[in-house]
Amino acid sequence: MTAPIQDFAVEQLRKHGYKLTQARWAVILTLAESPSPLAINDLYQQARAHAPDLGLVTVYRTLEILDSLKLVRPVHLMEDYHGYALATPGHTHHVVCQRCKSVVEIEGCDISPFLDRVREETGFHITGHWLELEGICPNCRTKDSGRAEPA
Amino acid sequence: MTAPIQDFAVEQLRKHGYKLTQARWAVILTLAESPSPLAINDLYQQARAHAPDLGLVTVYRTLEILDSLKLVRPVHLMEDYHGYALATPGHTHHVVCQRCKSVVEIEGCDISPFLDRVREETGFHITGHWLELEGICPNCRTKDSGRAEPA
DNA sequence: ACTCTAAATGAAAAACTTTTTCATTTAGAT
DNA sequence: ATCTAAATGAAAAAGTTTTTCATTTAGAGT
Numbered sequence: 019m020t021a022p023i024q025d026f027a028v029e030q031l032r033k034h035g036y037k038l039t040q041a042r043w044a045v046i047l048t049l050a051e052s053p054s055p056l057a058i059n060d061l062y063q064q065a066r067a068h069a070p071d072l073g074l075v076t077v078y079r080t081l082e083i084l085d086s087l088k089l090v091r092p093v094h095l096m097e098d099y100h101g102y103a104l105a106t107p108g109h110t111h112h113v114v115c116q117r118c119k120s121v122v123e124i125e126g127c128d129i130s131p132f133l134d135r136v137r138e139e140t141g142f143h144i145t146g147h148w149l150e151l152e153g154i155c156p157n158c159r160t161k162d163s164g165r166a167e168p169a
Numbered sequence: 170m171t172a173p174i175q176d177f178a179v180e181q182l183r184k185h186g187y188k189l190t191q192a193r194w195a196v197i198l199t200l201a202e203s204p205s206p207l208a209i210n211d212l213y214q215q216a217r218a219h220a221p222d223l224g225l226v227t228v229y230r231t232l233e234i235l236d237s238l239k240l241v242r243p244v245h246l247m248e249d250y251h252g253y254a255l256a257t258p259g260h261t262h263h264v265v266c267q268r269c270k271s272v273v274e275i276e277g278c279d280i281s282p283f284l285d286r287v288r289e290e291t292g293f294h295i296t297g298h299w300l301e302l303e304g305i306c307p308n309c310r311t312k313d314s315g316r317a318e319p320a
Numbered sequence: 321a322c323t324c325t326a327a328a329t330g331a332a333a334a335a336c337t338t339t340t341t342c343a344t345t346t347a348g349a350t
Numbered sequence: 351a352t353c354t355a356a357a358t359g360a361a362a363a364a365g366t367t368t369t370t371c372a373t374t375t376a377g378a379g380t
Contacts, residue, residue: 037376039328058366073330078367094245094299113293122291129280133302140273141307142264148245150299151284156292188347190357209337224359229338 023104024050027089036083044069045080046104054119055093055101055112093121094150115155122155174255175201178240187234195220196231197255205270206244206252206263244272245301266306273306 027046028038036042048065049056056064062077081102084090091105093112103112103121111124133144178197179189187193199216200207207215213228232253235241242256244263254263254272262275284295 035327037327039376041329071330074366075331075368076329079328113287113291113295115293116296122293124287124291127283128286129283129300131282132278132280135279136264136275136302140264140275141310142266142273142302142304143310144264144302144304145267146303148299148301148303149280151287151293151295152297152299153293153295159292159294186356188356190347192358222359225337226339226360227358230357 022050023106026106027084027104030087030089031083034087040069041072041076042080042083044072045077046084049084049090049102049104052103053121055103055114055121057101061102111149111151113151113153115158116152117154117158120155120157124151173201174257177257178235178255181238181240182234185238191220192223192227193231193234195223196228197235200235200241200253200255203254204272206254206265206272208252212253262300262302264302264304266309267303268305268309271306271308275302 024046027050028043031038031042031046044065045061047068048061052061052064058077058081059074061081062072062074065077066072081090084104085092085102088107089104090102091110091112092100093103093114094100103123105112105123106125109126111127112121113124114121127149129147129149133147136142137144175197178201179194182189182193182197195216196212198219199212203212203215209228209232210225212232213223213225216228217223232241235255236243236253239258240255241253242261242263243251244254244265245251254274256263256274257276260277262278263272264275265272278300280298280300284298287293288295
Protein backbone atom coordinates (compact mmCIF):
# COMPACT_ATOMS: atom_id res chain seq x y z
CA MET A 19 0.00 0.00 0.00
CA THR A 20 1.33 3.39 -0.99
CA ALA A 21 1.40 6.33 1.40
CA PRO A 22 -1.82 8.32 1.66
CA ILE A 23 -1.82 11.34 -0.57
CA GLN A 24 -2.27 13.72 2.35
CA ASP A 25 1.01 12.54 3.85
CA PHE A 26 2.83 13.60 0.77
CA ALA A 27 1.20 17.00 0.86
CA VAL A 28 2.15 17.48 4.50
CA GLU A 29 5.70 16.38 3.85
CA GLN A 30 6.07 18.83 1.00
CA LEU A 31 4.57 21.61 3.04
CA ARG A 32 7.15 21.02 5.76
CA LYS A 33 9.95 20.65 3.29
CA HIS A 34 9.19 24.11 2.00
CA GLY A 35 9.22 25.67 5.43
CA TYR A 36 5.49 26.01 5.96
CA LYS A 37 4.04 25.17 9.31
CA LEU A 38 1.54 22.40 9.60
CA THR A 39 -1.31 24.16 11.29
CA GLN A 40 -4.71 22.81 12.22
CA ALA A 41 -6.29 24.90 9.54
CA ARG A 42 -4.01 23.57 6.85
CA TRP A 43 -4.41 20.04 7.98
CA ALA A 44 -8.16 20.40 7.87
CA VAL A 45 -8.01 21.67 4.31
CA ILE A 46 -5.64 18.98 3.13
CA LEU A 47 -7.57 16.23 4.82
CA THR A 48 -10.83 17.44 3.39
CA LEU A 49 -9.39 17.46 -0.10
CA ALA A 50 -7.89 14.03 0.43
CA GLU A 51 -11.15 12.59 1.68
CA SER A 52 -13.27 14.10 -1.02
CA PRO A 53 -14.14 11.82 -3.90
CA SER A 54 -14.80 14.84 -6.09
CA PRO A 55 -13.13 18.16 -6.78
CA LEU A 56 -14.25 20.80 -4.34
CA ALA A 57 -15.20 24.35 -5.12
CA ILE A 58 -13.70 26.78 -2.69
CA ASN A 59 -16.82 27.28 -0.69
CA ASP A 60 -17.61 23.59 -0.37
CA LEU A 61 -14.07 22.98 0.70
CA TYR A 62 -14.51 25.65 3.34
CA GLN A 63 -17.78 24.22 4.62
CA GLN A 64 -16.52 20.67 4.76
CA ALA A 65 -13.18 21.56 6.28
CA ARG A 66 -14.97 23.21 9.19
CA ALA A 67 -15.95 19.73 10.29
CA HIS A 68 -12.28 19.23 11.13
CA ALA A 69 -11.50 22.75 12.28
CA PRO A 70 -14.67 24.50 13.42
CA ASP A 71 -13.35 28.03 13.50
CA LEU A 72 -11.52 27.86 10.22
CA GLY A 73 -11.89 31.05 8.23
CA LEU A 74 -12.59 31.27 4.54
CA VAL A 75 -9.54 33.45 4.06
CA THR A 76 -7.37 30.67 5.30
CA VAL A 77 -8.81 28.32 2.75
CA TYR A 78 -7.82 30.76 0.03
CA ARG A 79 -4.39 31.14 1.49
CA THR A 80 -3.87 27.41 1.92
CA LEU A 81 -4.99 26.65 -1.60
CA GLU A 82 -2.60 29.26 -2.85
CA ILE A 83 0.28 27.49 -1.14
CA LEU A 84 -0.83 24.04 -2.21
CA ASP A 85 -1.19 25.29 -5.72
CA SER A 86 2.25 26.84 -5.74
CA LEU A 87 3.66 23.52 -4.60
CA LYS A 88 1.60 21.75 -7.25
CA LEU A 89 -0.10 19.68 -4.60
CA VAL A 90 -3.51 20.64 -5.73
CA ARG A 91 -4.87 21.07 -9.20
CA PRO A 92 -7.83 23.03 -10.49
CA VAL A 93 -10.30 20.82 -12.30
CA HIS A 94 -12.54 22.44 -14.87
CA LEU A 95 -15.54 20.65 -16.15
CA MET A 96 -17.08 21.24 -19.50
CA GLU A 97 -20.16 22.56 -17.88
CA ASP A 98 -19.95 24.96 -15.07
CA TYR A 99 -18.30 23.48 -12.09
CA HIS A 100 -14.80 24.32 -11.14
CA GLY A 101 -13.03 22.88 -8.18
CA TYR A 102 -9.77 21.67 -6.72
CA ALA A 103 -8.48 18.16 -6.26
CA LEU A 104 -5.34 16.93 -4.56
CA ALA A 105 -2.84 15.67 -7.09
CA THR A 106 0.30 13.64 -6.94
CA PRO A 107 3.31 15.39 -8.41
CA GLY A 108 4.30 15.06 -12.00
CA HIS A 109 2.14 15.15 -15.05
CA THR A 110 -1.27 13.72 -14.32
CA HIS A 111 -4.81 14.24 -15.47
CA HIS A 112 -8.21 13.73 -13.94
CA VAL A 113 -11.31 11.96 -15.14
CA VAL A 114 -14.47 13.28 -13.63
CA CYS A 115 -17.75 11.40 -13.47
CA GLN A 116 -20.52 13.41 -15.04
CA ARG A 117 -23.09 11.95 -12.76
CA CYS A 118 -21.54 11.86 -9.31
CA LYS A 119 -18.58 14.16 -9.94
CA SER A 120 -16.08 11.75 -8.47
CA VAL A 121 -12.54 12.16 -9.74
CA VAL A 122 -9.83 9.69 -10.51
CA GLU A 123 -6.30 10.73 -11.17
CA ILE A 124 -4.59 9.31 -14.22
CA GLU A 125 -0.85 9.05 -14.35
CA GLY A 126 0.98 9.66 -17.55
CA CYS A 127 -0.60 10.15 -20.89
CA ASP A 128 0.59 9.54 -24.36
CA ILE A 129 -1.00 11.69 -26.94
CA SER A 130 2.15 12.26 -28.93
CA PRO A 131 0.74 11.21 -32.29
CA PHE A 132 -1.80 13.95 -31.93
CA LEU A 133 0.80 16.43 -30.75
CA ASP A 134 2.92 15.60 -33.76
CA ARG A 135 0.06 16.38 -36.04
CA VAL A 136 -0.54 19.70 -34.37
CA ARG A 137 3.12 20.56 -34.61
CA GLU A 138 3.09 19.89 -38.34
CA GLU A 139 -0.10 21.72 -39.04
CA THR A 140 0.48 24.80 -36.96
CA GLY A 141 4.22 25.12 -36.69
CA PHE A 142 3.81 25.56 -32.94
CA HIS A 143 6.40 24.00 -30.72
CA ILE A 144 4.20 22.31 -28.15
CA THR A 145 5.44 22.71 -24.61
CA GLY A 146 2.57 21.57 -22.50
CA HIS A 147 -1.02 20.56 -22.39
CA TRP A 148 -3.97 20.34 -20.16
CA LEU A 149 -6.40 17.54 -20.59
CA GLU A 150 -9.56 16.79 -18.72
CA LEU A 151 -11.76 13.82 -19.25
CA GLU A 152 -15.37 13.44 -18.49
CA GLY A 153 -17.27 10.21 -18.31
CA ILE A 154 -19.41 7.92 -16.25
CA CYS A 155 -17.73 6.04 -13.45
CA PRO A 156 -18.19 2.28 -13.08
CA ASN A 157 -20.29 2.81 -10.03
CA CYS A 158 -22.78 5.11 -11.68
CA ARG A 159 -22.82 2.91 -14.73
CA THR A 160 -23.99 -0.20 -12.91
CA LYS A 161 -26.49 1.44 -10.60
CA ASP A 162 -27.86 2.77 -13.78
CA SER A 163 -30.47 5.33 -12.89
CA GLY A 164 -29.62 4.90 -9.22
CA ARG A 165 -28.78 7.56 -6.72
CA ALA A 166 -25.20 8.77 -6.40
CA GLU A 167 -25.23 12.43 -5.61
CA PRO A 168 -22.09 13.69 -3.90
CA ALA A 169 -22.10 16.06 -0.95
CA MET B 170 -11.05 31.37 -49.00
CA THR B 171 -13.52 30.31 -46.34
CA ALA B 172 -16.05 32.71 -44.83
CA PRO B 173 -14.78 34.84 -41.95
CA ILE B 174 -15.54 33.36 -38.60
CA GLN B 175 -17.58 36.35 -37.51
CA ASP B 176 -20.01 35.77 -40.38
CA PHE B 177 -20.73 32.36 -39.08
CA ALA B 178 -21.36 33.69 -35.60
CA VAL B 179 -23.73 36.33 -36.92
CA GLU B 180 -25.58 33.80 -39.03
CA GLN B 181 -26.06 31.51 -36.06
CA LEU B 182 -27.19 34.34 -33.89
CA ARG B 183 -29.88 35.25 -36.42
CA LYS B 184 -30.84 31.64 -36.95
CA HIS B 185 -31.59 31.37 -33.26
CA GLY B 186 -33.78 34.44 -33.23
CA TYR B 187 -31.36 36.86 -31.65
CA LYS B 188 -31.12 40.36 -33.02
CA LEU B 189 -27.86 41.57 -34.43
CA THR B 190 -27.30 44.68 -32.41
CA GLN B 191 -24.39 47.08 -32.53
CA ALA B 192 -23.26 45.91 -29.17
CA ARG B 193 -23.25 42.25 -30.18
CA TRP B 194 -21.51 43.00 -33.43
CA ALA B 195 -18.82 44.90 -31.56
CA VAL B 196 -18.24 41.96 -29.24
CA ILE B 197 -18.14 39.41 -32.03
CA LEU B 198 -15.87 41.51 -34.19
CA THR B 199 -13.50 42.13 -31.33
CA LEU B 200 -13.24 38.43 -30.61
CA ALA B 201 -12.76 37.68 -34.30
CA GLU B 202 -10.04 40.26 -34.65
CA SER B 203 -8.19 39.25 -31.55
CA PRO B 204 -5.22 36.98 -32.07
CA SER B 205 -5.47 35.85 -28.47
CA PRO B 206 -8.22 34.80 -26.07
CA LEU B 207 -9.71 37.77 -24.31
CA ALA B 208 -10.58 38.04 -20.66
CA ILE B 209 -13.94 39.63 -20.12
CA ASN B 210 -12.62 43.00 -19.18
CA ASP B 211 -10.19 43.22 -22.07
CA LEU B 212 -12.97 42.22 -24.40
CA TYR B 213 -15.07 45.01 -22.96
CA GLN B 214 -12.34 47.60 -23.31
CA GLN B 215 -11.46 46.62 -26.85
CA ALA B 216 -15.03 46.32 -28.00
CA ARG B 217 -15.68 49.89 -26.97
CA ALA B 218 -13.53 50.91 -29.90
CA HIS B 219 -16.35 49.64 -32.07
CA ALA B 220 -19.27 50.67 -29.87
CA PRO B 221 -18.24 53.48 -27.54
CA ASP B 222 -21.15 53.30 -25.15
CA LEU B 223 -21.18 49.56 -24.81
CA GLY B 224 -21.80 48.44 -21.26
CA LEU B 225 -19.97 45.73 -19.44
CA VAL B 226 -23.24 44.00 -18.64
CA THR B 227 -23.89 43.57 -22.32
CA VAL B 228 -20.55 41.88 -22.77
CA TYR B 229 -21.53 39.38 -20.12
CA ARG B 230 -24.89 38.85 -21.73
CA THR B 231 -23.47 38.49 -25.21
CA LEU B 232 -20.87 36.01 -24.09
CA GLU B 233 -23.59 34.03 -22.42
CA ILE B 234 -25.47 33.76 -25.69
CA LEU B 235 -22.38 33.01 -27.74
CA ASP B 236 -21.43 30.38 -25.25
CA SER B 237 -24.85 28.76 -25.32
CA LEU B 238 -24.58 28.58 -29.11
CA LYS B 239 -21.06 27.20 -28.78
CA LEU B 240 -19.69 30.07 -30.81
CA VAL B 241 -17.21 31.00 -28.21
CA ARG B 242 -15.10 28.84 -26.00
CA PRO B 243 -13.37 29.52 -22.72
CA VAL B 244 -9.63 29.00 -22.93
CA HIS B 245 -7.76 28.21 -19.75
CA LEU B 246 -4.06 28.47 -19.61
CA MET B 247 -1.89 26.52 -17.29
CA GLU B 248 -0.86 29.66 -15.57
CA ASP B 249 -3.38 32.24 -14.65
CA TYR B 250 -5.03 33.69 -17.64
CA HIS B 251 -8.51 32.76 -18.63
CA GLY B 252 -10.25 34.17 -21.65
CA TYR B 253 -12.63 33.56 -24.50
CA ALA B 254 -11.93 32.83 -28.14
CA LEU B 255 -14.33 32.46 -31.04
CA ALA B 256 -14.61 28.88 -32.15
CA THR B 257 -16.03 27.10 -35.14
CA PRO B 258 -18.64 24.52 -34.29
CA GLY B 259 -17.87 20.92 -33.61
CA HIS B 260 -15.11 19.47 -31.55
CA THR B 261 -12.04 21.67 -31.71
CA HIS B 262 -9.18 22.61 -29.46
CA HIS B 263 -6.91 25.58 -29.13
CA VAL B 264 -3.17 25.94 -29.00
CA VAL B 265 -2.03 29.04 -27.21
CA CYS B 266 1.36 30.63 -27.59
CA GLN B 267 3.07 30.99 -24.23
CA ARG B 268 4.92 34.05 -25.35
CA CYS B 269 2.44 36.18 -27.28
CA LYS B 270 -0.77 34.42 -26.22
CA SER B 271 -1.99 34.06 -29.77
CA VAL B 272 -4.44 31.19 -30.32
CA VAL B 273 -4.91 28.81 -33.20
CA GLU B 274 -7.89 26.55 -33.45
CA ILE B 275 -7.28 22.88 -34.18
CA GLU B 276 -9.93 20.80 -35.80
CA GLY B 277 -10.42 17.23 -34.80
CA CYS B 278 -8.18 15.30 -32.53
CA ASP B 279 -7.44 11.69 -32.21
CA ILE B 280 -6.36 10.63 -28.81
CA SER B 281 -8.31 7.39 -28.79
CA PRO B 282 -5.37 5.15 -27.89
CA PHE B 283 -5.00 7.16 -24.73
CA LEU B 284 -8.73 7.14 -24.07
CA ASP B 285 -8.76 3.37 -24.48
CA ARG B 286 -6.08 3.04 -21.86
CA VAL B 287 -8.02 5.22 -19.44
CA ARG B 288 -11.15 3.21 -20.06
CA GLU B 289 -9.34 0.02 -19.22
CA GLU B 290 -7.58 1.33 -16.18
CA THR B 291 -10.41 3.18 -14.57
CA GLY B 292 -13.54 1.52 -15.86
CA PHE B 293 -14.93 4.95 -16.72
CA HIS B 294 -16.94 5.25 -19.86
CA ILE B 295 -15.39 8.36 -21.38
CA THR B 296 -17.92 10.76 -22.83
CA GLY B 297 -15.92 13.86 -23.50
CA HIS B 298 -12.71 15.67 -22.99
CA TRP B 299 -11.24 19.08 -22.88
CA LEU B 300 -7.75 19.57 -24.13
CA GLU B 301 -5.67 22.67 -24.27
CA LEU B 302 -2.24 22.98 -25.73
CA GLU B 303 0.44 25.43 -24.91
CA GLY B 304 3.49 26.14 -27.00
CA ILE B 305 5.52 28.67 -28.86
CA CYS B 306 4.12 29.92 -32.14
CA PRO B 307 6.29 29.95 -35.29
CA ASN B 308 6.43 33.70 -35.14
CA CYS B 309 7.80 33.90 -31.64
CA ARG B 310 10.14 31.04 -32.36
CA THR B 311 11.94 32.78 -35.20
CA LYS B 312 12.10 36.23 -33.66
CA ASP B 313 13.70 34.42 -30.85
CA SER B 314 14.00 36.86 -28.01
CA GLY B 315 12.19 39.48 -30.03
CA ARG B 316 9.15 41.48 -29.05
CA ALA B 317 5.69 40.06 -29.57
CA GLU B 318 3.49 41.25 -26.79
CA PRO B 319 -0.20 41.22 -27.62
CA ALA B 320 -2.62 44.00 -26.67
C1' DA C 321 8.34 21.21 29.86
C1' DC C 322 8.78 26.44 29.10
C1' DT C 323 9.80 30.56 26.39
C1' DC C 324 9.95 33.07 22.48
C1' DT C 325 9.11 34.75 17.83
C1' DA C 326 8.13 34.63 13.16
C1' DA C 327 4.50 32.71 10.75
C1' DA C 328 -0.27 31.91 10.47
C1' DT C 329 -4.88 32.95 11.76
C1' DG C 330 -9.85 34.95 11.85
C1' DA C 331 -12.68 39.03 11.59
C1' DA C 332 -13.70 43.13 9.30
C1' DA C 333 -13.10 46.06 5.59
C1' DA C 334 -11.96 46.98 0.95
C1' DA C 335 -11.65 45.81 -3.77
C1' DC C 336 -13.27 43.48 -7.47
C1' DT C 337 -16.52 40.59 -10.29
C1' DT C 338 -20.94 39.12 -11.71
C1' DT C 339 -26.01 39.37 -11.66
C1' DT C 340 -30.40 41.66 -11.18
C1' DT C 341 -33.56 45.31 -11.83
C1' DC C 342 -35.69 48.76 -14.46
C1' DA C 343 -36.63 52.72 -17.43
C1' DT C 344 -35.06 53.80 -22.13
C1' DT C 345 -33.61 52.62 -26.77
C1' DT C 346 -33.32 49.86 -30.97
C1' DA C 347 -33.76 46.03 -34.59
C1' DG C 348 -36.36 44.57 -37.74
C1' DA C 349 -41.12 42.77 -38.92
C1' DT C 350 -45.28 44.80 -40.73
C1' DA D 351 -43.22 55.15 -41.08
C1' DT D 352 -45.03 52.50 -37.17
C1' DC D 353 -44.93 49.31 -33.68
C1' DT D 354 -43.37 46.00 -30.21
C1' DA D 355 -40.70 42.57 -28.16
C1' DA D 356 -36.00 42.22 -27.40
C1' DA D 357 -31.90 44.41 -26.07
C1' DT D 358 -29.52 48.02 -23.80
C1' DG D 359 -26.89 50.92 -20.15
C1' DA D 360 -26.85 52.67 -15.49
C1' DA D 361 -27.38 51.71 -10.85
C1' DA D 362 -27.99 48.63 -7.26
C1' DA D 363 -27.41 44.24 -5.26
C1' DA D 364 -25.18 40.00 -4.57
C1' DG D 365 -21.22 37.36 -4.58
C1' DT D 366 -16.21 36.50 -4.63
C1' DT D 367 -11.48 37.48 -3.54
C1' DT D 368 -7.88 40.27 -1.36
C1' DT D 369 -6.00 43.29 2.13
C1' DT D 370 -5.29 44.83 6.68
C1' DC D 371 -4.43 44.18 11.40
C1' DA D 372 -4.60 42.62 16.19
C1' DT D 373 -4.41 37.98 18.19
C1' DT D 374 -3.03 33.19 18.31
C1' DT D 375 -0.09 29.23 17.43
C1' DA D 376 3.68 25.97 15.66
C1' DG D 377 7.65 24.50 16.62
C1' DA D 378 12.83 25.84 17.32
C1' DG D 379 15.78 26.86 21.05
C1' DT D 380 16.52 26.23 25.81
